[in-house]
Amino acid sequence: MLIVRKYGGTSVADVQNIISAASNIAKTYSDGNRLVIVVSAQGDTTDELLAKAAKISGGAGKREIDALISTGEQQSAALMAIALRAQGLPSVSLNAAQSGINATSAYGNARIKSVDPERLRFELEQGNTAVVAGFQGMNKYGDVVTIGRGGSDTTAVALAVALNADLCEICTDVDGVYTADPRIVKNARKIRVISYDEMLELSSLGAKVLHNRSAEMAKRYRVPLIVRSSFSDAEGTLVKDVPYMERMYVSGVTVDKEIAGVTLLGVKGEPGGAYNVFSLIAREGVSVGVITRTAGTGSGDISFTVVRSELGKVLGALEENKDVIRYTDLKYDDRVAKISVVGAGMESTPGVASGVFEALYAVDIGVKMISTSEIKITILVDERDTEAAVNAIHDRFFAMGAHDEEKR
């Protein structure tokens, strides 16, 4: 098999971690696989470099920040190649330009446009294990650009696509994707197989194990992904095209606590009403989470969520533009948490939503806002009820044994 495997920052944080990862890579290699390794910067390297730049100037340009911090991954790549050679594995480190990773020009937040895998193919043909610096690309000016937080996951998937790899492995500090955050839900269980769509929902809802954009790219090109631990041999979570029959109807429960809910009362349903609201908020540079508007009541209420730290900015803008938006009243709640239940099987399984509400009712928790899509139910609850609510919902769908039965 041709495998592209990514190691995150904690997985290469110190010399001992690098050596241990190299020994795992050597094992996979000796099992008859060819490998391309993608590495993040060591531990806090990126933050340390940023701190140094901040000491020099509060307004360091993005181009120079990219030139600076991209060296962190290049160092990891060289160190990993050195560790692999010490294991007897012929190996070369490659930076973004050498790996043929072409990206847009947007310094600090570029997108990978294409990968020209000529050099990578050459190294693989020579029997070398290539170690690629993650998180970066080369733009049309020949400058190094970074591709945003979590970018090394995206680097790995993009290389897997370009090389037509059999598998892309994301090695991280957790051993897979869980049905809920194990720090909040003690019964949380590792998911063995999950569909791209579910993974996407889970990762965009804050399950930090896999970056959103990489899940999206994996889905588009049907790259089989495995999320697993760098530090153990435990089986991870496989992300792939899951045939309907195999699907769980609920795959996970996620929580986001840093949320505020805003409701505008009396916004008329005339054309442009919603547009006025959300174009205003977009101009403030604020991303809106869930938006709900009940159909046909004529009352004209619109609710939405924003990240809590941006609430003040949003309220200020709304009040200043009351004449344009023409609402009758403005309410907000900055003590709410967003809980989402995700499952690709949901759309064809009646009763999931009612199961959620039933579970909450049983522990006497009220639901402040509801929004559902085909594979997701999102609710807002009082922040103080977060843990009880998540556990109640999780237990409802993942009670011991229930999950495996439901999967059939």
Next chain:
Amino acid sequence: MLIVRKYGGTSVADVQNIISAASNIAKTYSDGNRLVIVVSAQGDTTDELLAKAAKISGGAGKREIDALISTGEQQSAALMAIALRAQGLPSVSLNAAQSGINATSAYGNARIKSVDPERLRFELEQGNTAVVAGFQGMNKYGDVVTIGRGGSDTTAVALAVALNADLCEICTDVDGVYTADPRIVKNARKIRVISYDEMLELSSLGAKVLHNRSAEMAKRYRVPLIVRSSFSDAEGTLVKDVPYMERMYVSGVTVDKEIAGVTLLGVKGEPGGAYNVFSLIAREGVSVGVITRTAGTGSGDISFTVVRSELGKVLGALEENKDVIRYTDLKYDDRVAKISVVGAGMESTPGVASGVFEALYAVDIGVKMISTSEIKITILVDERDTEAAVNAIHDRFFAMGAHDEEKR
């Protein structure tokens, strides 16, 4: 003027140093000059990266070591560009590939083959100050190679040649080239103007202020060089084509203490005698310093110097090959120091050598070995006599006032 200016590792060692260098650059810029800056890695960065690699593997390949340590200069370049922008100076950092620095493939010790200054010219035309990562180039495989210790000096001179710059400045932690090491000779004085040849002799004899190869390249392409302090405005030393009339007949005195002298007795003068000796030593990987053989005596004695730490290896090889080399006896002295007197005016000024011997005789120091070239006299003395010998010679040629008079 178009100026290429290099800052060494101590000159960019911390954030404060970088900011202060940036402020000097901004001043030069506002005086109406255009600038290309070459930087070394910060302080101990290179050694720290090497230590990390050594912890992973004792036998890290040179290719990966180059990929690893070249990031140090790239970081300095980005940080300096950030500091310049904070001074209001438009600035971009460039790595070796971006700067068009093409080098041989010899990882760890490459040579600059050519510089394609297209990108540098573009940045200068845009009004940008370009900050180039020193010490590195790109080889034909697109890999980063480093160009050996002191390489950033060579980078600076190579860029000055390619850009046809008016001046190349080497900013370092000393404020110029001295007539002798001020730590040994208390009367040592700064040289204001020196010829390329003299600079070359001084730097190859261990005056650490300017790397040998960069002096060589500056001479070949007639690039005017200034060696001066990063930390003060003190006038430095100008290295250029010095017309004969301006030449000092002695420009400096240097010392090398880590030396051993070896003498082979009775090596016949037949063709191949010297070849046998020195090809043997070259095969051991040892560089030979001064070689002397007195002409026409028929005794067949050959003396030479080697770095003291390699003496054992050399003696072993000579003893093992006594049959091939056919010498009658082997003597060595590992307690000697090498003192050299350099001056381009020497060849046309009678009495310099006798001045050296007179000075030593006056302080009762014997001369163990003598070798002279057109612009250099080298002697070996007992190691214990080093300081007294250097000071005696220095005072002979640089007594207060004597130097300026001699210069006319």
